[in-house]
Every structure is written in C-alpha cells, then in structure tokens.
Amino acid sequence: MKNKMETDSAGSVTVQSADYEYNTLMRLLGVSVSKHLMDEHFTLIWANDFYYELIGWKKEEYETCFHNRPDLYYADYQEEWRELTETVMDAIEKHLNGYHLVSKMPRKDGGHVWVQICNSFSDEYVNGFQISYTVMTNIDDLVRVQKEQSVTYSNLPGFVAKYRIDEDGFRFMHANDRFTESFDGFTENGLYNRITNYESEQNHAAYRQNFPLMRIGKPVRFTLQAKDRTGGDMWLQVNGDCVDWWNDNPVYLVIYIDVTDITEQRELRKQLEERSEMLHNALKSAEQANRAKSEFLSRMSHDIRTPMNAIIGMTAIAGTHIDDRERVINCLEKITLSSKLLLSLINEVLDMARIESGRLSLSEEEFSLSDLLQNIITVMQPSIMDKRHHFNIHAYGLRHEHVVGDPQRIQQVFLNILSNAVKYTPDNGEILFEIREKHSRIQGCGCYEFIFKDNGYGMKPEFLQKLFTPFERADDADIRSIQGTGLGMAISQNIVRMMNGDIQVESVYGEGSKFTVILYLEVCEEEKLDLKLEETFPVLVVDDDRIACETVCERLDEIGLSSRWVLSGEEAVEEVEKNHRRSEDFLAVIIDLTMPGMNGIETTKKIRAVAGPDIPIILISAYDWLDYEEEALAAGANGFVVKPMLKSNLVYTIKKYVLKENMESNARPQMQSERSYKGKRLLLVEDNAINREIAEEILGQTGFAVETAENGLDAVERFSAVPEFYYDLVFMDLQMPVMDGLEAARRMRGMNRKDADSVPIVAMTANAMKEDIEASIAAGMNAHLAKPLELELLYRVMEKYAGG
Template structure:
C-alpha cells in the first residue's frame, strides 16, 4: 500500500511539472520504462499507439529518421564513455505528422533494472525559439551589405565577435579565426585616419556613420559606408553592430567599364592573332619542304658520289660519314615537325652528349655545301680563341639551331653573296665554356616590324621578294626556345637591303681535359696562304698553340715571292708545310700550288684548305702538286691530325680501311629480334650480327610469344621488340611474355626498338614491362651501349 501511494505521488508530481518527463533503460534500444502525459502530448501519439507501434523502443520510433537517431545515440554513448552525470541536446525529433525542435536534458542514475542503469529525460518544446532564431539568421544574412559585431578595446583596436557570411567572404575569415583576425587591416592611409577619428566616439557608445576605402580578399578596392550602433557593453568596452554598405561610386564603375572596353579590344586583337596563327599552321605543310630537302639532297648526292667511286674506299667512307650527318639532321627535322605540340607547349628536353665543336660545324657546312655552291656564295669561317673543342651538350639541338640560322643566311642572300661564320670562346667558369657563334650575311635583311616577331612560331616576313623561298616558319622560334633552355642567348641585328647578323651565345659543359698530343718538330715552320686576314691569324694562332712557328700571307703572289726569296738566299728555314686556301682572288690556291712547285720542288707538302667541298677540284689540285686537303673550320685538333700525318709518315690507306660496326664480341649470346618490316630486319641483323651474337627473328608479337614459350629456359638473353606490328603489337607481346610460366622471363631484358619516339611512347614501353626504349632510326652507338648493358 505504501509503495502504491509513493508511485501515485510521483506520477502526480511529474504531471504538475508541465513538461515531458520520461524514464529509460540505457540498453541498446533506450527502452522507455515510463513517461508522463506531456511526453505523449509532445510526440502526438497516445500511450496505447506508442506501445502498439513502437513497443516502447525509441530506436524503432526513430527508424525513419536514422540521422537524428545517430545524433541522439552518439550523445548518449559519449556521456557514458566520459562517465558524465547527463547531457543536454537541442535537436529535431520526429512527432506524428512531422519534426519538431526539442531540448533534451537527461540525468543518469545509479538505479538498475536487471543490472542495466536507468536515466531520466526532460524534453522541452523549443520549436518557436528555433524558428525565431532561424528567421533572425535569414534576415541577418540577407540584409544588404556586410554585417559584423565588434568589441572596441580601450587601446582603440577592434575584436570581431560575430559576422554574417557576406562579411566573412569579404574579409576572408572564418569563425575559427575570429579571435586572431585584425579588422580594418586593408585600409589605405586616408581611410585609416578617418577610422581613427571615429574611434573616440565609439568608445563613448555613440552612433557613427562614415565612409572608408578598403581592400577585399579578391585584391580590389571598394568604397564602404559604415553605420555603427552600440548594442551593449562588456565591462567598459562597447560592443558595436556595424553595417557595411558597398557604395563604390559611379566614377570607378565608369573606369571599370573603360577597362572592360580595353580588354574587349585586346581580346579581339588576340582573336585576330590566333586566326593568323591558325592560318600559318594551315600553310605550314605547303612550306616545310625546303628544310627537309636540304639534308635529303646531301643524302642523295653523297649516295650517288659513293656509287660512282665504289672502288675508292677513302671516298666511299667520306660519303658515308656525310650521309650519316645528313641523316641525323633529317631525323631531327622530322622530329621537329611531328613533335609540334611539344614545341609549342615548351616541353623540350635537352640531352647531354659528348661532342666536338669542330666536327659539329663541319657537319653543318657539309649539309649546306650544295646550296652554297648553287647560289655561288662566298663562305668565310673565322675561328678565334677556341681553347676547348670537346664539350657536353645536346648535339642535335645545337646543330638544329646553327643549321636554322645558316640555312636562312644562304637562302635569303641573293646569288653571289658573302656569308661569314665566326666562332669564339670566352673565358670559362666552373667547368662551363662560354661559346659565341656569329652568322653574318650581306643578304636581303629584315624590316624592323618583322624583327619584333622573328622568334614567334609560323611567322614569315611579308616581303614579296621572298615569297618564292620555302620555309617552315618554325626554325627561329624553335632555335630561340632551345637556346633559352640551354641558358644562352640569341639576338638578331638586321638592316633591310643590307644584311643580317645573328649572335648565339651558349654555355656548354667542358669535357675532362685530355693531355694534348705532341709532335716531334723542332725549329720548323708553316706558311699559311689565305686572302682572309682574320682566317690567317686564326690558323697561325692554332699552330702556335701546338708549338709550331708560322707566318702568313694574303695572296698567291706573296707566297711565291717568299718561296723565291728563300730559294735565292738559300735559307735554311724553309717551310715545313704550306697551308693554301682554295678560293683566292687573282690567283687561286690551285694555280698558286702549281707555280710554287716549280720554285720549291716536290718535297714540301702543300695542303689545300677550303670551306667548300673539294670534290670537283681534287683531281686538278693533285695534278698541280697538292699533297692533301683540309676543310674549314680549322680547329686545333684537326690541324694536329693533318700535320701529324706528314710528320710521322702515316699510311694514308690505313685511314680509309673499313670500320667495323662494333668492336664488341657477344659470341655465345642469343637474342630474339621481333620486327615485321623485312628491310628493317635485314639492317638490324647486319648491325647486331657484327658483334657475334646469334639472332632469331619473329615477324609479329604473337610469333614472338610462341617462340619464347617453346624455347628452353635461358635460351634467349635479350629481346629487341618493335611496337607497331600486325596480329599483335609489341606492348601486348611483352605483357604476355612476362606472364609465361617460366623462371627466365621476369628478368629477361626486353628493349623497344621502334619509330614511336615520343615521351609518352617511352612511358608506355616501361608500363608494358620493357627495360629500355630505342627510337628509330637506330643510333648505332646507342644500340651498342644497350647491347653492352644487357649482354
């Protein structure tokens, strides 16, 4: 009876509170043990409905609102984990017909039922309060301008307390950094003074209205009208609500309009430029033949010469060397055309090759010989102060730059013109040689307006006199980019109708010093005969550096006069060798040689020096008494080789003996060559077979897979794999070979040997499981390096 009375009193007390009160088990369901009438009034379900529908399980009650249940359950578990006495939570709760905002205040007890603790929860309806707050927030966020609540410190500084989203975006601040944010930090000096003048008024709590100019997070300045009202105090420091209205005046708007109009004009000009560029690209294929035909002519011509002198080994080897140089240049030009997107986007990579500047320039001149000859140009070459011939750089790119400039000089100079190439080396620093190449011509020159865009792609001078001259319009743009990547400089000077001068400065890393060759020459001297005084001085300088005395004259008459004088006076200091320029006015080198022979006899060697192909003059020169030939540009190493030939009486025929394709010996090794093109297979077998390696062949990727799968393990030491083949390409073939059930295929070297030569092709080869990528046409030196690496 006493317990019943106690429960009745408890229920009466809970009913008199006027709020929802409920009692729950802290189990996985938060089972409802008891609730007063206000609980059921709040959720709008009767007690019978709640028990029938949800079995006193809040988790079932929240079944259609899992997100709200997760919030509530998370709060309960957090309270239990923290061993707290209870929690408060404002959240939405499902009620019959919708959702309602409530405030839950829960207290955990030590009471147990079946060993499970219990809690009491008071739920207060806060729907009206939350709606009012939401409406206030919406109004706050939608007021015109930026709104912020600031506290004004005693020292006159401002602290940001609260702000709407517009202000936060304007000031680039978030709520987490309010305390560290400094308001009004983007004011100019004048606006700062205006603000400082109003601070004393605000410290008194007075209303303020003023205009300032402030920077925004976007970097632009705007004019703001500030309206501030004191809404409270924190101690002696006032709290202000300030509304910022953007009133950027009409003058600045007009200025913006003006800028927009200027921008519109710029965009139109850019569109016109783009259209011109597109037209230039459309014309590109029609104008590119010249650059490609130059090395092609050299290849065709040298092939014909070699065929006509098939029994002259020295001549054939010389032709083959020139064909090789032309082929490499032709390959670089083809890559230039095919790799246009890379060039335009600036994705050019430079390689580090060991190269000789003298040999590089000689290759360049050999390439241009047919055209120089056909246009009857006079070519002079000055070599000055070259201390280091052997350097490290991108051979093909350097040759490409110099070829572009020389080719332009030749084709844009009217017939019978003069072209001068000067090469100089400035003092080196930290192992870097500073080289300067100057190309001068007395050709058509360029008009000033074209000079400003000469390094833009696809640009050609709008000159009716050169309309018939073919060109890609890419050469100078690419040259400019290459020199920039090298850390060098290229500049052009030109006067229309008088000629052009290109100056290229490029830093090149020096190769390690090699001890200079010495020659056993004591007290001997060389006579240099050349109508170009600078060339004479350059040659004599080279001779002095290798320890040989020299003197020079600028005409054949002077050379003969010196020889006659020495003969009459019976001087003992006769010249050891005469170096004679081929092309000289009045009396050329051949005629001078013929007359010299009458004076000095047959014992003193006479070497013919020329910047031109000696081919057509060779027979006449030998008949006149010439002993040998040397080509310009004349570098110290080349001069040393020629002189050494005569001082040590080397066998000239040994120089013309055929070269082996490779000195390597891989006898006992076996490779599989996968190539669908019969001619390419023949070339590869010939070159690779020179190393003694055994070669099996397959004509497609599937055949390669079958051959490897049928072979004994360890039978092949390497696979050379083409990519584009019928039946199965090289990528798929490589993948299948790598997955064969054999122990040798995982580490077997597979090398791509393909015409797919772009950077993405290299990446695809690696991704397919290949070890290396060789681009066609195959560079023999690189091929031998790869064979050496894997065999």
C-alpha cells in the same frame, strides 16, 4: 616499319601543325588556352601563360595549392563550380562536341573576372579519360560596361525597366516611356508587386518560379501575358539580367519584348538562318585550316628535300666510286649526317609541342667544337655552293675545343640560322661565321660567342618584333617565293634559353643581318699536344683573308711552330722560290683554295714547279674538298683540311703530312660492334620485311644468332616453345598486326617460366614520344630504342643487357 613510320609521322605532323596554329592564334588574341582530363576533378594537364595571368596565380603556386585540380580551386565558389559542372554534364548527355558558358572566374585577390568559356571535347584519351580543350576570353570590361552604363532605354525595342529585387518584391528604379505608359501598380514607396498589368495564375507561377532566382542574381527568361492600351491580350518575352548589387540586393535590367505576332514559320526561318550562318562559319574555318595546312606542308617539303637531295646524291657518288674506299666512306658519312638532319626536320614540329609543354629535354655529352663545325659545313655546303655565296669561318681565342652539352641541339640552332642566311641572301653573297671563346665568370664553363653575318635582304623593324614567333615569315616581295616552316627561329630561341644562353639579332633592311648566340658550355681538360719536332723552318700560310692568316699563325705559334703569311698566290710563289734558293724550304705550305686571281690549285702547281715534290702542301677551305680533290692532287697538293683550322686540326695536319704519322680519322661511322656475341641468341620481332632485313643484317654482324618473328603473337608462341633461358635478348617492335609489342611483352612477362622476368626485352620502334617510352617500360620492357636506329645506342644496349 618504313611505311608505317611515314604514315605516322605525316599524320603526327598534320595534327601537331594544326595544334600550333590554334595555340599561336590564341596567344595573339590574348586568350587563355588549357587542356583538361574529363575526370571528376577536370584535372588541368596544360595551360598557357594567359590562363595564370587571368586567375592571378603563378603556375608554381597554383600547382602547389590546388594540385592542378579545378574542383579545389573552386572550393569557395560552389555556385560557379556547380554551374560549370552542370553545363559540362548537359553537353555530354546531349552528345555535343563541347559547350559555351559565360561565368565568373575567381581570382587570387578574392575578386572575380567575367569570362566566356568555349570548350571542345577531343578524341584523345589519357588513362581512360577523355581530353578536352578550353579557351577562356576575358569579357570583364564588356560585362562591367554593360552593368555600369546600362542601356539607353528609349532606343531599345520593347518595354524596358530597371528594378532592385528586395526581399518583399520589385522596387522600381527606371523605365523607358513605353513601359510607364503601359503599366501601373506602383506603391507609394516604389514597391512593385506584380510583373505585368494582367492578373493570372500563369503570371503568378512565373513570379514564384523566377523571383528566388533573381534574388541571387541569376539571369531569367520566361513568357508573360499582358494587356495592351486597348485592353487586348498580348504576350511578352521577359529577359532579366542582374547588372549590379545594392546593399546585397541585386539590380536587374528587364526587357519585355512583344512576341504576340511571332509565328512558328518565323521561328523556323530564324533557326534556319542561324544554322546557315553556323555552317558558313564552319566551312570558312575549315577552308582556312586547309589553306594553312597546305602552306605549312609546302614549306616543309622544301626543307625535307634538301637533306634528301644530299642522301640521293651521295648514294649516286658512292655507287660510281665503289672501288674507292675513302670516297665511299666519305659519302657514307655525309649520308649519315643528312639522314640525321632529315629526321630532325620531321621532328621540328614536334619540337615545338615539346617546348610548349615543357617536355623538351637536353643531353649532356662531351663533344668537339671542331667536329660540330665540320658537320655544319658538310650539311650546308651544297646550298652555299648552289647560290655561289662566299662563305668563311673565323675562330678567335679558342682555348677549349672539347666541351659538354647537347651537340645535336646546338647544331640544330646553327643550321637554322645558317640556312636562313643562305636562303635570304641573293646569289654571290657574303656569309661569315665567327666563333669566340670569351672570359667566363662561371667556374668550369667557357663563354662561347657564335656570330652569323650575311649581306642579304635583311629584315624590317616590324618583323624583327615577331621573328621568334612560330609560323611567322616576312612577306616582302623579294622573298615571298622562298619557302620555310616559320618554326626554326622559335625553336632555336627556346633551345638557347633552355641552355641558359641568349640569342640576339640585328638587321638593316636591304643590307643584311647579324645573329649572335651566346652559350655557356662546361669545358673539358684539353689533351696535351706534343709534336716532338726538332728545330725547323717556318710554316707558310697563304690566304687572301688577313684574319684567317693571323689566326692560323697564332695557333701555329701556340703549338711551337714559327710561321709567316702572305695574302696572295703570287706572293706565296715568290716566298717559296726565295727560300728554296737558300736551301731553307718551308716546313709546310698551307694555302686557301678559293683565292681571287691565282687560286690555291694554281698556286700549288707553281710552288711544285719551283720547289719540287718534297714540301708538304695542304689546301684549306670553308668548303668540302670532294669537288676539287682530283684536280688538287694532280697539281701536287698532299691533303686538304676544312676551315676553321683549330689547334687540334693543325696538330693532326702536321703529324699526318709533315711527320708522316699514320693518322686515322675519328669521324668514321662505327659500322659494327667491337664486341662479338657469338654463341648467344636473339629474337627479333618486326612485321616490316625491309626493317626486319636491315636489323637482322646489323645484329647478325655482332655474332648473335638472330631468330625472327613477324608479330607479337608469333613472338609469344616462339618464346613459350623454346627452353628456359634460350634467348639472351629480345628486340620488339611496338606497332604490329595480330598482336602489338606491348601486349606481347606483357604476356611474355606473365608466363610461368624462370626466365619470364629476367629475359631483356628492348623496344625497337618508330614510336618515339615520351608516352611511348613510358608505355614500353610499363609493359615490362627494359629499354626503348627509336627508329631510325643509331648504331652507337644499339651497341650500348646490347652490351648492357647481353654483354655479361
């Protein structure tokens, strides 16, 4: 459902971005942030590192001992637990949005730490229980300083006294001058039996009510009546706080404030001022949140438009070359790649949430480094060419091209780094991408080092310290206008670390940066490369980059071909002409496209002029060939290969252009299932007309007889009306009007018919979070496919549930 997906994605991005800003702020302040269920245990769902540092427990120990239940953690601290639960219940009963509390937090070492707890109730619910978010600030130092140093009594307003609360009364310790001049009643042993200098039942009642609380160290607030120096009546607000303990007896600091002349009007004014300040602060916070939200969405807009530009541009190119099958297929490949990149950008913010909560998972699949590199070049080429950068790729010692890992996440990391290199390097800059396979001490794994160098703006040392912090961007004048999310490097570092790798950065401000990514990838057994060539003449390699010449020649030697190399087009023409005169033409000529002076196309023309049409000429470049294809073919080039020329690329090139073998690219998108499901029926449940048309077309190409329903209720009625085992497969959207997909699946599973339990029901939805998948399975669905659909996964599901 396109419109719905866009609405949900945008809403999700907004919510998640606010969460990231809040969590990032909390980390910078060094406070504990946690998320709880509002059940009887206040179950802990998630907490940051400061939460565990605060209580002195490691996360794993805490989970093992207390099972994320704060009530078990407070088992030996019932008074603190009671105070906390009463505060929570009071806030709920008063319909407040949260609560604030200063309390003692128990620690693993048996001690405690004073914390200020700020809690907010959210609108989220899990399993019927409301979610709350808690921020705890360590105020232990402040409390202890207040307790140990007390106050300079003479500078405090009102009467100030310090008592030790013994079993039989108040034992006077210190007081300011105003107190000693106004009150009496001390016994010879320092025992003070009354609270003020005025005997009244109200004062005695206050004593009886608050003395037990003071014996256990609780703060007290109450009003007393007293006499001034002239004998006149006065009213005192008593504020007493326990500041220390002496031989199991609490020590209190008590401040008496004269409130006799405070009128109702003054109290009202105070309340209005407090509320005005609260509203001002709330408005200020809202404005800051809106600004941060706007800045974030602005940065995201730029990154989203890049693949959108590729999709729109390649669609236009395909439309103008509709009769050129190869060109259209190439455009479709790029549209597919850019679409995947666009989806990854939309999910970038969600990735941070998954990383923070430990829910980001990695796939394990076999892939080719050559394919990975060419995908990256395809995505990056438009922005590289737009800024006229000189881009090159060098590969050293790659013994294993086929590895096992998560190619999408690796590509995400590399694109993040390369995108930054392109953006933060002025026009006509130099960008180099190097790949090395180094010796690995891990059996069955190769150690791969990927290095990204640029001569761009570079970074200041102070920014390097926070480069991998979410939402952080350098604020230099030269790059202030360059947009970005501020999330890419934080995500990249976390992905690399999840792969047990490392990412390092070196940078000199004003000179450029160097990123090094080290990954350990499981290697696959390499296919034997057999060219079946008789003794031949050498291959000539032409490139102004000496390293590129040497590495290509090394690989030619590895596959059994001799080689020579030269560093310019002029030298290449001389070599070809000299060998042609001796009737010893080169087996093939491999020429770099973008050489200074005489470029690859000009060199090709001159070689054709002196050697004729028989020598295969292959152009190579770190850029794609579409913009040069027509001119290159007209000059006499036979084909084009994208750098770096790995061993498999060379074998493919020699077989295709020298041996004239019919080579089909493995990179073409699989547009339809290889298996036919003719004679089988499928029910497609989708409320969005465009999505329904797309799915119906794709599924119809497989041979299925596709029937459709526009909502869950329609699907239930259709299923109940047809004979048993009529449908072989059901694809069900989740979010639909009238009845959603989850309820529809539950009703179909609950029907009294033989196929109710067995008919495969597969979710086909834009709801792609982990909890959505769990909800689908819980409702009785067999599998979950996320939109936009990946054909390979779709066909795999069809084969599993309808291929028998």
